[in-house]
Amino acid sequence: MYMYYGITMVFFTVFWVCHIYIYINNMTLFIFYHVSYQNVTPFLCIIIALHSVEYHVLPCDICIINCILLLQVTVRDALNQAMDEELERDERVFLLGEEVAQYDGAYKVSRGLWKKYGDKRIIDTPITEMGFAGIAVGAAMAGLRPICEFMTFNFSMQAIDQVINSAAKTYYMSAGRQSVPIVFRGPNGASAGVAAQHSQCFAAWYGHCPGLKVVSPWSAEDARGLLKSAIRDDNPVVFLENELMYGVPFEMSEESQSKDFLIPIGKAKIERQGNHITVVSHSRMVSLCLDAAAVLAKEGIECEVINMRTIRPLDAEAIETSVMKTNHLITVEGGWPQFGVGGEILARIMEGPAFNYLDAPAVRVTGVDIPMPYAKILEDNSVPQIKDIIFSVKKTLNA
Amino acid sequence: TYADFTPQASFDIKKCDVHKLEEGPPLQAVLTREEGLQYYRTMQTMRRMELKSDQLYKQKIIRGFCHLYDGQEACAVGIEAGINLTDHLITAYRAHGYTLTRGGTVREIMAELTGRRGGIAKGKGGSMHMYTKHFYGGNGIVGAQVPLGAGVALACKYLGKNELCVCLYGDGAANQGQIFETYNMASLWKLPCIFICENNKYGMGTSVERAAASTDYFKRGDFIPGLRVDGMDVLCVREATKFAAEHCRSGKGPILMELQTYR
Numbered sequence: 001m002y003m004y005y006g007i008t009m010v011f012f013t014v015f016w017v018c019h020i021y022i023y024i025n026n027m028t029l030f031i032f033y034h035v036s037y038q039n040v041t042p043f044l045c046i047i048i049a050l051h052s053v054e055y056h057v058l059p060c061d062i063c064i065i066n067c068i069l070l071l072q073v074t075v076r077d078a079l080n081q082a083m084d085e086e087l088e089r090d091e092r093v094f095l096l097g098e099e100v101a102q103y104d105g106a107y108k109v110s111r112g113l114w115k116k117y118g119d120k121r122i123i124d125t126p127i128t129e130m131g132f133a134g135i136a137v138g139a140a141m142a143g144l145r146p147i148c149e150f151m152t153f154n155f156s157m158q159a160i161d162q163v164i165n166s167a168a169k170t171y172y173m174s175a176g177r178q179s180v181p182i183v184f185r186g187p188n189g190a191s192a193g194v195a196a197q198h199s200q201c202f203a204a205w206y207g208h209c210p211g212l213k214v215v216s217p218w219s220a221e222d223a224r225g226l227l228k229s230a231i232r233d234d235n236p237v238v239f240l241e242n243e244l245m246y247g248v249p250f251e252m253s254e255e256s257q258s259k260d261f262l263i264p265i266g267k268a269k270i271e272r273q274g275n276h277i278t279v280v281s282h283s284r285m286v287s288l289c290l291d292a293a294a295v296l297a298k299e300g301i302e303c304e305v306i307n308m309r310t311i312r313p314l315d316a317e318a319i320e321t322s323v324m325k326t327n328h329l330i331t332v333e334g335g336w337p338q339f340g341v342g343g344e345i346l347a348r349i350m351e352g353p354a355f356n357y358l359d360a361p362a363v364r365v366t367g368v369d370i371p372m373p374y375a376k377i378l379e380d381n382s383v384p385q386i387k388d389i390i391f392s393v394k395k396t397l398n399a
Numbered sequence: 400t401y402a403d404f405t406p407q408a409s410f411d412i413k414k415c416d417v418h419k420l421e422e423g424p425p426l427q428a429v430l431t432r433e434e435g436l437q438y439y440r441t442m443q444t445m446r447r448m449e450l451k452s453d454q455l456y457k458q459k460i461i462r463g464f465c466h467l468y469d470g471q472e473a474c475a476v477g478i479e480a481g482i483n484l485t486d487h488l489i490t491a492y493r494a495h496g497y498t499l500t501r502g503g504t505v506r507e508i509m510a511e512l513t514g515r516r517g518g519i520a521k522g523k524g525g526s527m528h529m530y531t532k533h534f535y536g537g538n539g540i541v542g543a544q545v546p547l548g549a550g551v552a553l554a555c556k557y558l559g560k561n562e563l564c565v566c567l568y569g570d571g572a573a574n575q576g577q578i579f580e581t582y583n584m585a586s587l588w589k590l591p592c593i594f595i596c597e598n599n600k601y602g603m604g605t606s607v608e609r610a611a612a613s614t615d616y617f618k619r620g621d622f623i624p625g626l627r628v629d630g631m632d633v634l635c636v637r638e639a640t641k642f643a644a645e646h647c648r649s650g651k652g653p654i655l656m657e658l659q660t661y662r
Contacts, residue, residue, distance in 0.1 A: 094557070120557065126587070131546050131580025138550020141535050142487060142564075144557060165540050166547055173528040175521035178535065 010072055071257065076246040078220035079109050082227040083147065085259050087117055090145060093231060096123040096136055097149030097186075106151050107187065107246055133159030133184070137166045140182040140236075147231065150186035153202045153240065160205075167236040168211035183230045185239035188216070189283065189334045190372060190383050192244065199372035201335030203282065206238045207311040207344070213265050214311040216240040218286040220250035222309055225263030233265065240311070242284045268315035270322070274302035277328035277393055280319055280345055282308040285332045285384060292389040303393060311341060319345060320354040329362035330392045334383050337366040365392045407431040412635045418618045418625035418655075424642035428634040438480065438633050442472040445496050448505050452495070452512055461512045464539075465526050468496035470662040474597055475500050477636025478565060482644055487555065489535040489548040490567035492527040493597075493662075497567075501534035542568060542575030545594070549585045552592035552653075563591040563647045565640075571602020573616050582620050582653070589652035593643045594620065596657045597630065617657035630658030 073081075087093050099106045101114035101124040114122040125132040129150065136148035150156045156163060167180045189201040206214045213235050217223040223241070230237040255261065271286060272293055281289045286307045293303040304322050308315065323329050329349060331342035342364030349355055349362055368382045407429055415423040449469035456465040468475065475496035478488075490497050498508055503519050511518030512526055519529045529537040535551060538544035548566025555562040572578065573596050585592050596616040600607055607614045617625035624646070628639040639656055646654045 123588075126580075126583060128577075128580035128583065130577045131549075131584055134543060134546020134577060134581070135550035135553055135584060138489070138535070138547035138552075139554045139557070140550070141547065142551040142554035144554045161540055161543055162546065166538070166543055170536075173520060173524045174530045174536070175523045177520065177530050 007071065071252050072249040073220045073252045074247055074249045075217075075220045075223045075241070076107070076109055078224040078250075078252070079227055079241065079246075080111055080113070082224045082231075083110065084113060084116070086228060086231045087113065087121060089259070090231075092143065092145045093147065094121040094123065094139075094144060095147045095149065096125055096132060098125055098127055098151050100124060100149050105149075107243060109241075109246065110149070129155050129158040130162060133162040134166060136182055136184075137162050137180060137236075140167070140180045141170070141178060145181050145231065147183045147185060150184060152191075152198060152243070153186050153188040154198050154200055156184065156186070156202065163206070163212075163236070163238070164209055168209050170211075171235065172211055179234050180236050181234045183227075183233075183237045183239055185227070185230075185241060187243035187246075188240035189242055190244075190367070190379075193374065193376065193379065194372075195374040196371035201333070201367070202238075203240055203311050203333070203335055204340040204344075206240075207314075207341060209312075211236065212312060213237045214240065215265055215309065216282040216311050217309065218245070218283055218307050220248075221252055221256045222263065222269075222307070224252075224256060225261050226265065226309065228260075229262045229265050232262070237265070240283065245284050245287075248287075263309065266310045266313040266315060268309055268318040269307045270304060270318070271307045272303065272305040274304035275326055276302050277304065277330065277397055278306060278319065278322040278326045279303045279330055279332060279389070279393065280306045280308060280322075281332040282311065282341065283334065285334055288384060288386050289332055289389060292386045292393070295386065295390060296393060301393065301397065308341075314344065314348065316345075316348045316352060320349065320352050323349060323354040323362075324357045327357050327359040328396050329358065330365055330389070330396055331362070332365040332384055332389055332392075334367050337364060337369055340364070340366060342366055360396050360398065363392050363396055365389055402432065410634055412632060412638060413629045415629075415635075415639055416617065416627040418615075418620075418627075419622070420624045420626070423626055424628075424635075424638040428638050430634060434480070438476050441476050441500065442633070444505060445469075445472045445475065445499055448499070448508065449495060452509070455509075455513065461526070462514070463525055464492065465512065466493040466495075467662065468493055471597060471599060471630065471660045472496060473633040473636055474595075474630045474658050474660055477630075477633040478595065478640050480633070480637040481640025482563070482565060484533065485560075486562050486644075487533045487535070487548075487551045487564040488567070489538070489544050489551060489564065491541065491544055491569060491572060492537065492539055493569070494527065494529055494537040497534060498529040498531060498537065502531045503529065503534075542572040542577050544568065545572070545575070545578045546581045548594075549581045549590055549592050549653075552585065552590040553588065555591050556589075561648060563593060563644060565593045565595060567595045567597060569602060570596060570598040570600065570607050570614075570616060571605070571610060573598075573619060574602075574611055582623055582655075585653040586622055589650060591647040591650075592653040593640070593647055594623070594653060594655040596655070597660055598657050599660050599662045601662075615657075617655055620653075620655040623653050623655050625655040625657065627657045627659065630660030 100110045101122045104111040136146040190199045449467045479500040507519040514522045527539045552564040617627040629635045
């Protein structure tokens, strides 16, 4: 339903903008109008312009049709759709967590699901993480496929024993006899103004443990495909979302709207091709890397931006292939520097074939090594900013 | 022979203390010849297996931890007699007895304890991590198995097969916070869960009086009805378990049993 709101909004914006443009009769300007936020499609606009000239039709008509085909979906809606489809597909899937049912989700990610599926499948829990995470794991052991939502991963620390000792290790300890097909999901990492106890990134902590799969989507497509894969996976999966990304819209292709659209866990994606330096990131930081890459492109530096998508198992091969092409590497993450995701990537590169291709030491761009402060100016400077990424790239390239 | 004389006998069993219940289990139990021999055989096998494990542990052939069940056999055998193999059970690390009653063989258990490939977990689990069908271990972290057990009960209710989950913990674990979280949710959602506290008077090395402000473990569930049972009498345990199972299967929600036993 919210998809249609999105389309309508885009339709009206485009409609009016198109009319103004036609009035001005300036095709050149029109070509550079950006239809989407993240994935710039100037060529699409040229096609629109050319088609409209050819068919003597207002460009806005073509634009509308293209906008309907090229849906703008927020990460929140992508997650919601993914859960809805998986709940429908498999009777054993159910969702539990704080506020997921009657409140429609603390961040509205589970909006409408309780109304559709009822008390049996969408369960509101008391504020007792250790208890309900354990209950979720037990249900998974007995044959169900729970999605256990933590309001934020900070609260998963209360339940971390159940995630690690009861979920992650069981398949191995039982020599394959007892599987735990559970998904732990929720927002991870820094938010806005929530201060020290509500801003920690858990990618490194969970990424450390054998027996877990750890996934960190960035775009709406990532969120949809990876959540579906996670729910269908028979292993415990930790699904790290990001609160600041929930409202961000992304273009989603028609293929990605299919009910069986799955993104394989353990494979990274190259979001932007480049040959001067490899920039590896995950979750919200990918946005910043792409923005930094756009700025650097003006100066002639072409960054290859890799969206990790999965923390564990790490797609070292994709990073190595890229480094062997570009000869330079930086990693960008929101979490703390010590013993983190960046550290692991650098270690793997050192241990692998790509080390011999490095022309400069690989560097990590991370959050500052302090508990997250509250004041905006301090908070803004405690996570990587575009300027930090640009600075690291230039330093690595000696430019 | 005695077999011709009667196929069964009736025994008086100890009255159970009750909490938030109108009445407790019956005061008389009927034991048939087959049942009697089966319980005896299982308990004796369990005792011999545990004593042998003790020897092997002292010889360092069994490494790490080895928590033995000798003395508590009546609990495991009595509980199993009160439920079916299609029901579910989970316990903490004093699990060898339950592994046996839940379908494991002595050979598999001893092979596991000695780290062999023929072990019930191919030697990868050890003393504390043994699993069989509808038996979820063998759990090393004190108290963690209780929410897991309630989760299994949730699955039982969800799948609608009229099964229940027996969720065991010790007097030491009874003070764990996550158990109270579990009592709350099990009661709210009316999960078919029998919580059983095996009170063997010691939590690791500490006696119950020194660890618990209230040693009436059968009352600690507060809003959950409770029974205190003589855990050294297999018939007492059986009748109490049958009573508790009836309570759960009728949809009344969870129930708590304290078994007074010794190791």
